[in-house]
Amino acid sequence: xxxxxxxxxxxxxxxxxxxxxxxxxxxxxxFSGIFEYMENLKVSVVIPTYNRKSELKKLLDAxxxxxxxxSKFEVIVVxxxxxxxxxxxxxxxxxxxxLIKIVHNKNRGSAASRNDGIKAANNEIILFLDDDLIPVPCxxxxxxxxxxxxxxxxIGNIIYRKTxxxxxxxxxxxxxxxxKIKPNKxxxxxxxxxxxxxxxxxxxxxxxxFDENFKIAGGEDTxxxxxxxxxxxxxxxxxxxxxxxxxxxxxxxxKKHESFAKNALPLLIKKDALFxxxxxxxxxxxxxxxxxxxxxxxxFVVALASIMNLFYLPPFIIDYLLFYKRxx
Numbered sequence: 634x635x636x637x638x639x640x641x642x643x644x645x646x647x648x649x650x651x652x653x654x655x656x657x658x659x660x661x662x663x664f665s666g667i668f669e670y671m672e673n674l675k676v677s678v679v680i681p682t683y684n685r686k687s688e689l690k691k692l693l694d695a696x697x698x699x700x701x702x703x704s705k706f707e708v709i710v711v712x713x714x715x716x717x718x719x720x721x722x723x724x725x726x727x728x729x730x731x732l733i734k735i736v737h738n739k740n741r742g743s744a745a746s747r748n749d750g751i752k753a754a755n756n757e758i759i760l761f762l763d764d765d766l767i768p769v770p771c772x773x774x775x776x777x778x779x780x781x782x783x784x785x786x787x788i789g790n791i792i793y794r795k796t797x798x799x800x801x802x803x804x805x806x807x808x809x810x811x812x813k814i815k816p817n818k819x820x821x822x823x824x825x826x827x828x829x830x831x832x833x834x835x836x837x838x839x840x841x842x843f844d845e846n847f848k849i850a851g852g853e854d855t856x857x858x859x860x861x862x863x864x865x866x867x868x869x870x871x872x873x874x875x876x877x878x879x880x881x882x883x884x885x886x887x888k889k890h891e892s893f894a895k896n897a898l899p900l901l902i903k904k905d906a907l908f909x910x911x912x913x914x915x916x917x918x919x920x921x922x923x924x925x926x927x928x929x930x931x932x933f934v935v936a937l938a939s940i941m942n943l944f945y946l947p948p949f950i951i952d953y954l955l956f957y958k959r960x961x
Contacts (some may be wrong), residue, residue: 673705676705676706676707676760676831677706677707679751680761681743682711683713685719686715686722688765692767693710695769695770697730699768699770699772699774701774703730703731706730711746713740714741720734747853756834757833758831759833759834760772761828765878767876772875786832787868787870788870789829791877792876793806794879796880798942801942802881802946806878806881810826811870820867827853828878847896849897851897859905859908883938894958894961926957
């Protein structure tokens, strides 16, 4: 019997065709399984607050626009002893999502506030938001899409709003930290700021929650991130998990760094000398650096910065001013 080579050449192998269908089916099942898993994840949004009633209202109003189903996330506000009517505001606030209110009789600090929020959380994913942020309508959705990955923490994006007097500082803050890490590069723990970040509750409990010795905001998130990384947690960045921060002036930024240097930095260094390198204190061994940190040099740079802020304030000037506050 003579074979028809043209027909044989054009025919598809039934075995190979079947294998291709199986592979495609398995791939579809894999991704549909992930999507189904993500859709079933529930989130607890934890917001510590202190004397920021008007900012808190803007944040809660923004969460009313969230795309993620209201039935699948709750919001826990921890009022850390506010004296501006925050407690009364929360009691009367109406929301489409479940709103849990925790009130401290006295100010205990953001670390203790976050811990109380974590303990009260009913869901497996914790999303931390600071009370002075305005999130986009898909903030929860964009965080949640990564939590099928084991041992991960997600860092969101924060853009600082600009005014004429704050535009250079806003630009500086919006391009530092996580923004400086190149794609596909490992993200170090120092980039994990709980102003806009999410993680599984079980990971936080495993490392012992936030250290409540940090009484002033700042440093407590870096410290817990250090412990999380040591326990195998990897940090991811989600650009679309976006929040907007109110404008910050140079004087406000310097004051915050001064508070950090006084209250948080000694605690961090006491825990591990590694933090000296993290915050570049090892540079103090350089004689030129030490000379540049003399008070009269600093005063000159501050005066120069106030003039340059009208036209263009280079990042290295802000770097210098912040470093000075960190070591004095």
